[in-house]
Amino acid sequence: MDQLYTFHRVLEGSWEFAQPVHMCFVDLEKAFDRVLCGILWEVLWEYGVRGPLLRAVLSLYNQSRSLVRIASCKSDLFPVHVGLRQGCPLSPVLFIVFMDRISRRSQGLEGVQFGDHKISLLIFADDVVLLAPSSLNLQHALGHFAAECEAAGMRVSTSNSEAMVLDREKGGLHPPGWRGVPSSSGVV
Numbered sequence: 001m002d003q004l005y006t007f008h009r010v011l012e013g014s015w016e017f018a019q020p021v022h023m024c025f026v027d028l029e030k031a032f033d034r035v036l037c038g039i040l041w042e043v044l045w046e047y048g049v050r051g052p053l054l055r056a057v058l059s060l061y062n063q064s065r066s067l068v069r070i071a072s073c074k075s076d077l078f079p080v081h082v083g084l085r086q087g088c089p090l091s092p093v094l095f096i097v098f099m100d101r102i103s104r105r106s107q108g109l110e111g112v113q114f115g116d117h118k119i120s121l122l123i124f125a126d127d128v129v130l131l132a133p134s135s136l137n138l139q140h141a142l143g144h145f146a147a148e149c150e151a152a153g154m155r156v157s158t159s160n161s162e163a164m165v166l167d168r169e170k171g172g173l174h175p176p177g178w179r180g181v182p183s184s185s186g187v188v
Contacts, residue, residue, distance in 0.1 A: 006122060009114070020167035021112050022138040024130040026145065027160035031126035032091065033083040035098055036153035037061050043101045044094075057094070060085065082153070092125065098152070099123050106148040110141040121145065138163065 028034070044054060064085070068075040084091040103123055110132045111120030120141055121130045130145060132138035146156045 020165055022132045022135050022165050024138055024142055024161060024163045026128040026130060027157040028126050029155040029157045032095055034154050035084050036082055039152050040094060040098055043098055047097060102148045102152055106145040108140060108144050110137040
């Protein structure tokens with residue numbers, strides 16, 4: 001499912017039916033660098049990845065070492081136990097699987113109704129948006145999501161995450177708690 005298209009359709013539906021959508025655009029600190037390999041192997045196993053495929057993925061990370069280069073100087077090699085390999089074509093797929101588990105475990109009753117579905121969060125790579133019908137529900141959703149992230153070794157950056165509300169009755173798109181005068185265009 002195309003996340004951007006889904007997000008656009010949710011916002012369109014919200015506007016059309018005058019239902020507010022409370023959103024939090026969540027920033028994960030150094031997302032690809034924080035993936036704990038031990039937890040990733042558990043997730044892959046949980047999702048049915050076994051045998052030669054699992055061994056092949058493990059072989060990319062077993063005894064993984066790195067070094068630091070500054071100008072023409074290189075450090076000694078050191079072991080790497082955390083993070084996905086930079087530049088590896090498999091890394092984005094592994095990250096999606098890792099985040100899917102966090103997503104599934106963090107979903108509660110919060111979310112916005114869209115047809116027959118309740119959508120509480122959308123993830124595209126390391127970009128996450130939480131959706132809720134009220135600010136209280138959004139706070140609960142963020143709490144669940146942050147707790148699952150912490151349990152998996154990820155960290156939500158509160159300073160780089162932003163909340164917004166789309167509410168036709170209050171004049172469009174605005175930060176939570178906004179009490180200004182709606183603009184005539186409907187977009188603030």
